[in-house]
Amino acid sequence: MSTAHIFGIRHHGPGSARSLRRALEELQPDLVLVEGPPDADALLPLLAHEEMQLPAALLIYAADEPGRAVYYPFADFSPETVAIRHALSRALPVWFMDLPVSHSLAWEARIQADLQVVGREAGEAPREVSGNTPQQDATDLPLPDSTRLLIRRDPLSALAEAAGFTDGERWWEFLVESRGGNDSSVFEAITEAMKALREEVEAPGPEGAAFSWETHLEECREAHMRQTLRAAQKEGFSRIAVVCGAWHAPALQGGQASTDARLLKTLPKIKVRATWVPWTHGRLARESGYGAGVDSPGWYQHLFGTEGDVLAPWMTRTARLLREEGLDASSASVIEAVRLAGTLATLRGQALPGLQDVTEAARAVFCWDSDLPMRLIHERLVVGETLGRVPQDTPAVPLAQHLAAEQKRLRLKPEALARDLDLDLRKDTDLERSALLHRLHLLGVAWGEERRVSGARGTFREAWRLQWHPEFALRLIEASLWGQTVGEAAEACAAERARHEEKLPKLTALLDQVILAALPGAARLVLRQLSGEAANASDVTHLMQALPPLARVMRYGDVRGTDSAQAGEVFRTLLVRACIGLPPACASLDDDAAGEMRTHLGEVHAAVTLLQHEEHTASWTDALHSLATLSGGHGLIHGRATRLLLDLGELNPADVEVRLKQALAGVNPPSRVAAWLEGFLEGSGLVLVHDARLLGLIDDWLVGLSGDAFQEVLPLLRRTFTRFPAPERRTLGERIRSGEVRALHTRAEELDAERAALVLPVVAQLLGLEVMA
Template identity: 50%
Template sequence: MSDVEVYGIRHHGPGSARALRGALEEFKPDAVLIEGPPEADPIVELAGDPGMVPPVALLAYSPAPGDGDGGRKAAFWPFAEFSPEWQAVRYALGAGVLVRFCDLPAANQLVPSREDDSEGPEEDAPSPSEAAEGIRLDPLGWLAKAAGYDDAERWWDDVVEHRGGGPSPFPAIAEAMAELREQLAGLPEGASSGGLPAGHLRREEQREAHMRRTLRRTLKEGHERVAVVCGAWHVPALRAKVPATHDDRTLRGLPKAKVAMTWVPWTHGRLAGRSGYGAGVRSPGWYHHLFTARDRPIERWLTAAARVLRDEDLHVSSAHVIEAVRLAEALAALRGRPLAGLDEVTEATRAVLCEGADLPVELIQRRMVVGERLGAVPERTPMVPLQRDLQSEQRRLRLKPSALDKEQDLDLRKPTDLERSRLLHRLRLLDVDWGVPSDTGRSKGTFRETWTLAWRPEFDVELIEASVWGTTVRGATAARAEAMAAHAATLADLTSVAERCLLADLGDALPTVMRALADRAAVDTDVAHLMCAMPALVRALRYGDVRDTSTGPLRTVVDGLVVRICVGLPPAITGLDDDAAREFLAHVDAVHSALSLLAEEDHIERWRRTLERLLARPDVLHGLIEGRLTRLLLDAGRLHDVPDRMARAVSAGAAPDRAAAWVEGFLSGGALILMHDDALLRLVDDWISGLPGDSFTDVLPLLRRTFGAYADAERRSIGERLRHRNESPAPSPDRDEEAFDESRAAPAVDTTLRILGWPNRRVPAPPMPATGGRGRTDDEEGSA
């Protein structure tokens, strides 16, 4: 006589997991069926490997990504140590009994579906349709509401998770679910669907039909004591006497997709409901603690929280911990809870350990309540070659994946750091953003890079999808770069690919990319496109110098672009409206910065001569462009009449909007020039002060945009200079000359020249006043 026990659990519940483990040890089944994809049966034994460390997930994926069927390409079934399904698997493997997954196959679930899982509104007095919808979508929430709770998770914690022992909860759970499903079946026809789409209900029926089919097959194979572990909602359906023919009809003709199955590491953060995981819990870190801390969980939790705060140099004593425990237990007693829950512990933490401050509480929330524990899978887990190659590279370069954000500072002069940088850049070309470069590094030199590393479970899916390009990271990246170059829409896209190839040291792909880049640059006649392409190419050349990669073909392209930009810029930059002028201003600044970075004197000289020719025809330039070109040439030391130019630009005969545009362009490089050049500051001040009321109102938005971009300290300094200028007259040139004493400055000049390595020169020391006794006379000082 066969004996079947169906255990209704809540996914990722520590109380369910502990109660299930005890129930299985008491029942001693010879077969365990678990809600999950049957394709995982061949690899379920890996869960017993010492190298398998939860949280982990079963991953079902299409082995031929990109076939264009429009459906989902991957699905995960996560497990934590406190997941009842995981404990069932570990029990079965430890007891040496059959373990099998019984849910609808992933091959059917990965087929595109148009079902809508959206929840309907919840009212105080729901209609029959709304009641059915609430029961189907959230049966535990419905039971919690019936018990007087407004939080389903809190109710489940009190009833199941925080139970210290006693009888098994599974009979009561099964009875409650049977009652809910009976009420659902008793609703009027058409209301039992609860407004849910037919696809959702069909999929639910198919899942339960397949669970029953697997149970029948297991019993037919001769197993007499079978334990079935499934979501609590499915318990009545698996206990029901449903004919096999009915299930066969339900499952007949289901579409299938070709899938493969493996194990991948997972994180506690991805188990949280806030991550979008439908079966997620609010506090995976708390649940992990409840499962692993069998005795005194509240004391242990608050002690760990105190340790986290001490690590951040916050003063927390043992007395704080004791008082926090007392407060959490008192709150639980007042609220009628069997054990202090996360709400009570958090309130005690805030009030006692954090003394009312919110930031330390947020730290504990991030580190402990959710946590970022990253699981691991054994070496013999099925993987695509690209995954294995990446793991090999991670070990070789000593880059260990972590779920927590970790800053990695790389010195490209060191061989290991250079290889790390290349690996991270290659992965970014494959859309695996394990590392994200930061622009806030401590060093601005090209030999330093700062990355933020954080491993995410979905990277395994992206690696599987990227395996279509090759079996190694380098080979796959090179093939992907060549494909990106072939399909690049613009010249700027091509230059970006070339830059990334150099950063990733893809010598195999670079010739193909460079040919495409040279061909596109030769036929592109749009000066704006050429200017957009220049910065990336120059950066690539600079990185090539540091990374020891060949950049000869790239330099040829850059040389050609500089000539074509200088020739094509004058006709392209004349006669622009406001929007086009602002766009070209960004292009001019980008090219100017790029050429300064390149530091090729011939190119810089050609560029400056081009700007000088443009300034010789101010009548055809937009005020914004003319002002900016004036500033660039001033900074380069090529203009000596800038005050006169500004005076003409802001004179009474100039239109106020053009004058404001000229000032905006001139000052767009920063406020330093106004902070240190009194003549220009006076010109700007006199022009603004002399504007008529109507004209001032017209140019005010332009002025606000210009000065609003300055830092507060810069604006304050300019204001102070203007205030002092208005309070006292400027010193006369004669007084300035009298204030300068060449003889007193001579020793400082001599010292500065020696520091700079210039030839020493004898200079007279400043005269010292005559003194009595041994004091030197002026003649003695001069001879010395």
């Protein structure tokens, strides 16, 4: 006689896993059925492979649209893992029994299409909802009862509330995890509790209750599980172990085969593919996007993997972590924390300490009055960032296989924790590492984040921060349509982007990327596209934004063996056109537009000075002279152009003093003067540190302002001067306070009687006065 033994478990629960392992050893089943996707049955043997290191996840995706995918994570402490490995180690058949992903993904796509109809204008003719659902007006789909839906999604929280707990996580830990996981009879109690809860939820609702897509899909899932169980019984298996989520356990007992068959008959279906991908403990957390997550995977891994006393090893790991970070944590503290956690558990009536007891004990003993050590403990131990590994013969797209080979060849191991990597581009291996990281960026796989290094960007050094995320596996699958290797895929992707991009700044940024990624074919294509767009571009800001990336290509192209001649010609064309159009573009700007233009001026100036090309510098200098004296121009632009000319050596201090006096003249409103000073002094106040006369002029102007005018310009001046480095601000303040600046300024302004006598006759004649001999 065939008997099904149903074990309702909690996904990723170490207590459930321990109890299940004991129950399976007692039952000795001849078939194991596990809630999971049958699309991945062929991949189950890999879970027992010696190279498999959990956590890992089954990734199942639509063959024609890889972006539509589902993850099924597994950890060592997952009851599903225990069940599958029990069967594999004994050469027993093991099947997944949940609704195939080929159906659920197609069903979700149908829901998306149907919900687009919900927003149609009222009065449209009714329609029939796809699938085995009632006919109703698409504009009249009220939300399902929120309470019932919430209980279905998180039944543990509902039971926890009834038991007086604040959340389902803590309730389940008290009920199951803290029991040590050696009592197989707990499954009967779980099933009974879920049965009562389901009866409450599934009681008849108000007449005309709304149809719920989510509930209907759940019914299909449970119908498929029952059908799988019936098929196993027909094949003659006598002791069948069924491992499923606790919520589904009562639903697998009974049901009509004909009803289930009709329910499943009309389900849509698409073609899917499956593989294993590395996962992390952090992604097992509740907020990781997987509905059956847990808050403390690191703690659960410790519970499952530690026999006997779990407190002392945990507190020892805590102390070791804190000492590695330079924090005080002695052996005596470990002993005290263990005692305190045990006492807290006793006071709460628990057989074993739970995470709450352990956390409170660690906070009291190790953390003193700071939460920072507790955050470290939570991130590194309670959650953890362990990264799994899958066997080499796991099915994967060629692009992912090539990347794995490149990672091994270049000794770049993917890790869940962030680590820094410094590259010297004069070394062949480091140059190839840089190219690989930049190519992955083009493909949307941001494994590395480039960091700033001292000195100019793009020299022989690069600094990266590497951190591997599990979702990169899906992005590699999506990117595989571009090519079979990382280089081929990145080049094809860049070429396609170049063909459809018309904005100069984005084209030049793309050129910079493909140069760094060592993709000469794509670089030539981008340059051709860039040349064509440059001939037609008229927006001055776009021309200016396009120049800095081109300058980097020209300046540092030789480091990567790139021919930058064509880029140089494009740069010259864009710069000339930008310089011609710059004065008209800067006329009549408001404050926001002037601020943006000032930023562009600084970027183009840096690009021109980077190249040190005589022709480019001459064109740029002429444009700056035009801006500095532009009639009707914004004060911010005038001041910035004047400062850039001073930096280029085109103006001497005396010239700057004349222009500053003109800017400070009383005919100019205080706000315009403040804007001029902001543009002139942006970034550094050294020009005032070294020139007391300029500082004195500004000091005199500021002292002479009225109260209202001072209040008007104060925010602008504060913003300007607070951006100076602290040593510069301190030096300026000391000079003003000492009176040194005023003394120097006064001496500089002393009257020259001989020079004054030369203009007196002219002044007298203008005033109609008699000229005295």
